[in-house]
Amino acid sequence: MIIQTQQQASVLTHEATLKKLLNVMGNRDKATVVARFISDGLLKADPVRLDGFRALFDEALPYQYYIDQLLGKLETLEDLCKRKLRQALQQQYGGRFSINDSIKLKPATAVDDGSHTYTLLQAAMLNFTQQEAAAGYFSDDSETLTKVDEEAPDGSTPTQITAQAFALLSRQLDLGGEYKKHISRTFRVSSLELISLRMHKTNMKLAAFGKYFSKPNFPLSRLVTLLNLAKGNEDIVYGDLFNNSRIKLYSIQLFGKYMTDAVLITCRQTDQSTKDSYYVYIPNDAGDSFYQDDSEDQCRYRLAVNFVASKELQELFISQLTHREQSDFRTLNLESLSFLEDIAFIPLETGLYKHLFDRHLDKLTADAGELAVAVANVNEAAYANRRENQASLISAAHLNSPNEDFNRRLRIYATDELLALVFASLDRWTAIEKHDALSRLVDLKKRLTTTDSAKPGAPINSEMADDYFGQFEVQKHLREQPGTLLHKLEPVAL
Structure with missing residues (x-):
């Protein structure tokens, strides 16, 4: 029987x-x-673990709700830049100029016949180097453009904002730098770091439950280890003691320069284990999310095979990169990924969950910085051709993209995969x-x-x-x- x-x-x-x-x-x-x-x-959902799962997503809700509310109140890059530029124009020029007015920014040395025309919002966001703000850098006719129906009370042509004057104003405003400060003031505070830590911790445990329930080959032993690993309210730090051995944590880098959200966790599976187990954790992965192997090389090999075979995994990793990195990454031959040469494990210098949250913030900061360049960065070689390369991206349709991407990524929970069924x-x-x-x-x-x-x-x-x-x-x-x-x-x- x-x-x-x-x-x-x-x-x-x-x-x-x-x-x-x-x-x-x-x-x-x-x-x-x-x-x-x-x-x-819920293929393997027995009543006991289903109760544990239910209790866990009940526990996660307050953290998710708090982040939900905070994201709804976060001022977008577009809104902050428009607000500050409007205020500055009003203070200096009354109501004469709009952020959508055009300005000609033609270098005095330029020989092409291009229009070199931008809206004031575009020009202020792309910012100016100290050299560009100096007298004589732009041509004598570089200034705001007269509107068709605009004339002074005496019938003469109204005075315009010169390129140099607007360059000095833009550097003073430093819209890109102001948005970086806005991100830091909103998110890089101790109270929010604690909430984000617990949100990512519960999210990791929910992911383990979800994969165990739905994946036939996801063993119970792996679920138990992961739940024990994530016990308590503290972050997990490289060197922490777990099952009589030290935990090791690594971020995963591809092709020598592209950091992903994936993490390698090395620990003992039980307190009776005599050797380490190696878990590659890929948040929001459509596969197992937690891939267990017996060595770092086996982890590299499995990751390389999965990456080459899965367009979905490739797109997941691409979505975790900054917008600039995404463009570069797509030019690579992704099918040529070598598990020996192109996958690196970099020891984590922060806790696991702080690292995951910082990845979101760093991406938002970098992507916003592409559209609104801070004074501190505008001299960097990467921004030398910013007007030629990026002015076309700055429009109402694109300004919100860093915020929309940030909001979307933070609002993806491990339980979404089950709900999406x-x-x-x-x-x-x-x-x-x-x-x-x-x-x-x-x-x-x-x-x-x-x-x-x-x-x-x-x-x-x-x-x-x-x-x-x-x-x-x-x-x-x-x-x-x-x-x-x-x-x-x-x-x-x-």
Whole structure:
């Protein structure tokens, strides 16, 4: 006689799950979508670990909500630059000039016939070197351009802002430097670092749970080790004692210069282990996220194979780079990645979770710095051709991109992968909405499991399913993610 384990007994077949959900939801299409989550997303979810998972994402919500609220209040690069430039123009020139007025910035030595014309906002954000702000650098006719309907009260041509005067004003404003300070004042404070630490810690544990539940080959021993590793409220630091040995932490660098969010964690699997285990942790990875091997070289080899074979992994790593690095990275032959020469492990100098949060902040700072160049950086060789290369990027359509990218990355939670089996457009959901949806799905899984162990034909309580899923409709999913998902109905459609 084969005795099923508790875990095996709790796993419903897809057909049985679908039948029970259909009784609850009364809609086959919706039941089919949710059944995929129950059967695949929570494939190995036994009641005990499901309770642990539920408690963990309850614990994570306050941190996620706090970050959600903070991001909603963060002044964007575009808004800060517009506000400060408007104030400066008003103070010095009254209401005569708008941030959208044009200015000619033609070097006196230029021989081309280009227009060399920028809006005042573009020019101020791209900033000026000390040499460019000196008298005589720009041509005599480099100044703000007269508007078609503009004339002085006496009928003469109004006085314009010269290129030198605007260069001096822009250096004084230092819009790029001001935005860096804004980022630091908002995020690089001890109270927020503590919240971000705990958010990343719970996110790592949620990722371990999610991968264990959904990946057939993700062993329980790996889950237990990762949960034990992330216990407590403190950060994990290189050299910390764990299972009678010292933890080692490394950031992962590709092609000798491109830092990724991936981290190598070296530790003992249990307190009885006599050798280290090596875990490559890739946040938001569609695969296992935690890849366990017996040596650094094995980690490099597995990572190289996965990277070359997976366009999705390549795009994930690319998304973690600064905008400038992304352009350079895409010119490389990614299929040529060598596990011996092109993957480096760099010891972490900060705690693991501080490192992960700093990666977000550093990327925002760098990407914003490409659009609004700080006085401290404007002399660097990388910005020598900034007007020729970047002026076309500075428009209303692009100014928010560093902030939008930052917001999107910080609002991606480890549980999103499970939710994405059921719901579409998660990027527009708040932390509370995601928590509510996952809570209902997990509760539904537990109710189905309970009725599965009861006598055949026992009814299940449909109290929450009818009301909650009534606000969604089934639609075909995006081309790159085939299948159907539940889309939240717009308020007018409810």
